Amino acid sequence: MPELPEVEALAHHLREHAVGHQVARVDQASMSALKTFDPPLSALAGRPVTGAARYGKFLAMECDGPHLITHLSRAGWLRWHDTASTVPPKPTGKGPIALRVHLDEPGGPGFDLTEAGTQKRLAVYVVNDPAEVPGIARLGPDALTLSRADLEKILAKRTERIKNLITEQGVIAGIGNAYSDEILHVAKLSPYAVAGRLDEAKLDALYEAMHQVLSDAVKRSVGQDAARLKGEKRSGMRVHARTGLPCPVCGDTIREVSFADRSFQYCPTCQTGGKPLADRRLSRLVR
Structure with a gap:
């Protein structure tokens, strides 16, 4: 998408x-x-x-x-x-x-x-x-113009998983499944982290990753011939759609969680303390 x-x-x-x-x-x-x-x-x-x-x-x-x-x-x-x-x-x-x-x-x-x-x-x-x-x-504030203070207000007391929340267009506009995977990987956050429970350091990491990942992708994409943009998107991904490949940061195997009509990818070492996420509907972190 x-x-x-x-x-x-x-x-x-x-x-x-x-x-x-x-x-x-x-x-x-x-x-x-x-x-x-x-x-x-x-x-x-x-x-x-x-x-x-x-x-x-x-x-x-x-x-x-x-x-x-x-x-x-x-x-x-x-x-x-x-x-x-x-x-x-x-x-x-x-x-x-x-x-x-x-x-x-x-x-x-x-x-x-x-x-x-x-x-x-x-x-x-x-x-x-x-x-x-x-x-x-119905759009929320744009992901590239969102301030750190605005992000904190948006996430405060929210009980949703962070992966789901940052892809809700009425909350933050512009982020979908692919770039949310990339943002959470750079921020070293579990997709299942509860949005309202992120501490200051994790909020900082999320905010910085959001701007870094999206800004870098815009710079790579703008000026490209429209027909080449899809290939450019795929080539710039670290974890999304790279199931089974090594993480470019730590070398661990990138894993996937699948749902009925979509899936997401993550690195256990970088994001979940080495613990895999159960790959089933309504899956939860294996404790």
């Missing part, structure tokens, strides 16, 4: 390539992806692109008028093209293309919003104000 660094890089890509161009046409290929009806997609036609922004994990193309906002969900992506077919994709929703944006003229430069797999969760909104998107309206 694209998270804060990748979405920030995609916003940068749009600022570099789309700003100053005019929307010529928008083709809808997935009827389920569009979550709004007023303004219609056609309201974007003829509008100059004035900017691009990120709201948590939401990506916005800003126009002189309505904005086009998308949440790429788990398997969505933005694919830039210099030329495209002038024939609109069939609105069956079965192919990878959910939406195609033509700039300057039909068939000119622009981008596709695509989604792999059969579970179609990518969401598109056409709104006059980003706050009209329910998911944006």
